[in-house]
Amino acid sequence: MEEKKIVSIEDRIPKLKEARKKKANRRLLFYLSIFFLLIAAIIYLQSPLSNIKHIEVTGNKIISDEEIIQLSGLSPETNIWVINHKQLKQSIEKNPLIKEIKVKRKLPQSVQIQISEHKIVGYVKSELEYHPVLESGMIINKHNISNKGDGPLLINFDDEEYLKRMAKELGEIPDHIFNLISEISWEPTEKNKYKVVLYMNDGFIVHATLRNFASKMKTYPSIIAQLDEGEKGIVHMGVGTYFEKLEK
Structure with missing residues (x-):
């Protein structure tokens, strides 16, 4: 039977003291690190x-x-x-x-x-000034705009309801079509309160309606592409779509 090695208490005490000392030192170092980090954070926040x-x-x-x-x-x-x-x-x-x-x-x-x-979808004229109209239909009467955006002149829109509807529709038109529009005039009739007339930068006139205006205007480039070169006239985009040639 093997003999067991006996370690006396006197031999273990120094090792226990050393282990406790190292543990205490590590704990002190941890708390000192936290303390100095807090001091550094306070100094940083106040500097x-x-x-x-x-x-x-x-x-x-x-x-x-x-x-x-x-x-x-x-x-x-x-x-x-x-x-x-x-x-x-x-x-x-x-x-x-x-x-x-x-x-x-x-x-x-x-x-x-x-x-x-908000996108600027047009301008309304008031006396000698032009005021931008946002896609929400809001007119900016007093605002310093550093870079005037491009947009059509909106004429005769003296009814807020129809102006807002026009603005909403214009906000949904692709830029390449939006940039072709020079002026839009609201010209309601007894039968059609939604009628608008567009004067385009490419020389065409468009008779349209506020109802589904944006979706119908998306077909404008394809309609013009079917016309003979140099041909000008009115594009009707109401219930039906057709071209009316203007006599020279």
Whole structure:
């Protein structure tokens, strides 16, 4: 029978003390690390290193970067960690041209404001001024637009209901067709309150209706493509679609 090795308590005590000492040192080091990290975080949050250094505005075509930044209320004195996203969005949305906003922190010291604007679908004339009409039908009477967008002149739309409907339909037209429209005149009759007359940049006139206007206008290029070169006239896009040649 093998003899068991006997270790006395006196021999184990130094090893136990050493193990406890190492464990205590590791625990102290952990707490000191946490402490210094907290101190560093406090110093960082109270220093200019946590302030916004750069504001990037993207997606805006009509409203200037400067105006959006001014509406946001952000400045080099703003701490990047105390930005109130909800309040910032509400401030920028005071501009009726704004459709959607997204705000992102880009560490260490940048903020990105992503903008989606309502499309300008036309202009109405008031005395000597032209005011943009948004796809929502809203007329912007007082607003500083840095880059005037392209859009047709909307004539005789003195009824808000029909203006809004026209604006909605224009917002659904592809750009390559939208850019062909120079003027749109609302010319209601007793039988058809939805009648509109379009004057196109390519020299054609279009008699159409507000009902399904966008879907019918999508066929405009294919209709014109079937005509002889140099031929001009009226494209009727009401109940039926046909071409009426104008006599020279």
